[in-house]
Amino acid sequence: MKLKVPILALMVLSLFALPVFANHEQGGINIPSLVLDLVLIGGVAVIYFGSIFAGELKTAFNYLFAGIAIFSINHLVETIMLALGVGLNTTEITHRIIHLSGFVFLFYGFYRIKKVCASLKSKG
Numbered sequence: 001m002k003l004k005v006p007i008l009a010l011m012v013l014s015l016f017a018l019p020v021f022a023n024h025e026q027g028g029i030n031i032p033s034l035v036l037d038l039v040l041i042g043g044v045a046v047i048y049f050g051s052i053f054a055g056e057l058k059t060a061f062n063y064l065f066a067g068i069a070i071f072s073i074n075h076l077v078e079t080i081m082l083a084l085g086v087g088l089n090t091t092e093i094t095h096r097i098i099h100l101s102g103f104v105f106l107f108y109g110f111y112r113i114k115k116v117c118a119s120l121k122s123k124g
Helices: 004-015 018-022 031-049 055-083 088-123
Strands: none
Touching (some): 031 055
């Protein structure tokens, strides 16, 4: 139990390094960036399949998982676009548009969770 918090903190802090690896202007694929992107996508899959929620709460959390999955896949898309030689401005604009769609899922998921919690309060 004591190690869970430091490990989780280290994992979250390591996510901030991903865009640094992905933003390069050289040709070809950046292998560290690709590996980290795949690890991030795998982590999201593990969190999703390990979910213990049920009913309306599960539905609400599925929107959150969709938003997080969009964020993780977005880094892979950015890495691939840079490897294909797509311009940096186009890549960054595309990256931000995809992130915006992820935030939409997150906001809606939190809204659904709030509704579920409010309904539980009114029943109790």
